[in-house]
Amino acid sequence: MQENLHYPQRHHYSASSNHRSPATIPSMPNSVKPWFVPPNHVAIRMLCHVSRVGGLIGKAGSIIRHLHHQTSAKIRVEHLPNSVIYPPAEVQRVILIIGSTSNSRKLTLHASENNAEEFEVSAVQEAVVRVFERVLEVAADSDGAAAEVAVEVEGIVSCRLLVERGQVGSLIGKGGKTIEMLKKESGCRIKVLNMEKLPACAMANDEMVEV
Template identity: 30%
Template sequence: MAYSRHDNNGVGVEDTVYRYLCPVRKAGSIIGKGGEIAKQIRFETKANMRINEALTGCDERVVVIYSTSEETNRIEDDVDFVCPAFDALFKVHDMIVAEEVENGDGYYDDDDEYSEKQIVTVRMLVPSDQIGCLIGKGGHVIQNLRNETNAQIRVINENLPLCALALSHDELLQIIGDPSAVREALFQVASLLYDNPSRFQNYFVSSLSSMHQSGGLLMTPALTRSHKNYPAPRDVADAREFSICFICPAENVGGVIGKGGCFIKQIRQESGATIKVNTPETDEDDDSIIFISSKEFFEDQSPTVNAALRLQTRCSERVGKDSSDSAISTCVLVPNSQVGCLIGKGGALISEMRSVTKANIRIYQNEDVPSIAREDEEMVQITGSLNAAAKALTQVMLRLRANVFNMDRGLVLLPTFFPYISQTTETSSKPKHRKGENHPHGSMDIARNEDYGSQRNLNAPRRNRVY
């Protein structure tokens, strides 16, 4: 299949990652009772496998399969060796297709009246920096794959499933045909992806510091050696402080804190983030700042992002003709030195976020920013349905987070799950953008301290535009 790549110690230089989409109704065929089937796949292949939770409104679950690229396994009677992830990919595929064929979930080819071949479909998520190896110059690679396998192979970059928002630049690979044709096409596709790894594929895999993580069922083999896939000591200097600031309507603060502080304490404990509620001393009807922060490694899931998503609806106001409308408006303060990573050249990035999330995203500056903001801050306002607003906030936060870590091209690594968003939002219909004099801040929890704004550039020039 693919050429072997080893360093002097015999350890694979690159990791291999596949993201296979499993229909929700067939997930049991690869999980099994108590996870027994998934454990068996892990044991037989020595690959890692995580089965992400189903998202509301999405009928597919992402199966993340990954391992070293060292070629140690054989598939059936094939004389060539493959890496563990390649082996596990086909075990997962064969189990899902076997159930599909057995239950008659596929469909039959109506174009051939003499054909009784059942037609199956395979779908995979592929990052855009890796998809080119499947298409080729002028599309010659993908056309050759179609001719050689007799399978329908398409690359889809519009109307992607909700789970594709795990990465803003994901594209969808779809293979349709009879089971043997699809399997052959998948073999060739997997080989090409193996030979042309994504620059960022290691970041598709969350930290393996625990065996189970929110958002997915994590299956890992015994830790027998040190490698990029396995936990290893990390340089504390690589950790960065990442924070986000909500503007919260005064009447919503109680919902953020909860009775006796129960809700905010729960979010702190479950997310691992620091959360501070900062209220003005001069006017109890003024908005407050909800400051969320954590010290984290880029490759890990972000405690700040997790906590912010869970607090979003409680920090937002309802918009619409009446309070029964489900649309919300979320306002976030961002240092003006970081706003560029949200706008992009000629507004390309903010336009992309609007298109992908279907939310209205605007950036306010200068006199349009509420007086509660600091001099070096601008305001990002996100308006849309609960679902669209959550996606947009995630896009915004992870672009900011990538910027904090100085990641190339502002990589947006979105979490592989979205937390449950209650349909009963504790939001306000009060209009925002009130003008007023700057005033000191008090606190209902922990006073706004010097950490807030420590990364802000107070002398940064301000732009006179609204995006």
């Protein structure tokens, strides 16, 4: 992919909750003012097909505001550069979620209609789950066009995240031990995708992680 289709290479933010000073999330050209990541907060970048974005935002931003009030996390659909022109089926947008890692709360997840389990999560974890649930709802109501959040078989869905390349090693762990542990504990398939072309909304040094 051409270099000018990526984010500018401004990598001043961190996904670590241990950094001591506020950091800046890089923004696309012509986008709104960048957000800051305060201490004990993290930034998650989730991919969402452009056809799902309107259903996530809601009329006059009503749904995304509700998600913000529900989780206390900042949630924003990032802009694409004006120069990017792709067929609608190929366009992905980044859902930027910034939330606290320290606010503990209870979250009930339903593995099936009759099987629910309660988990203790942070504010940012709850926000990621709530946003993903909403995208799934929109996808279920759509016409089934290609999307990054897609139903592969009944009950199985996939979510793709953009992760800075320097952080991927921590996800994988020495000899792949960390990612294997996460797979075992979560029951999910987790992999770093070996893709020659990242979506236009990615930064030049991003990797794509699929859960």
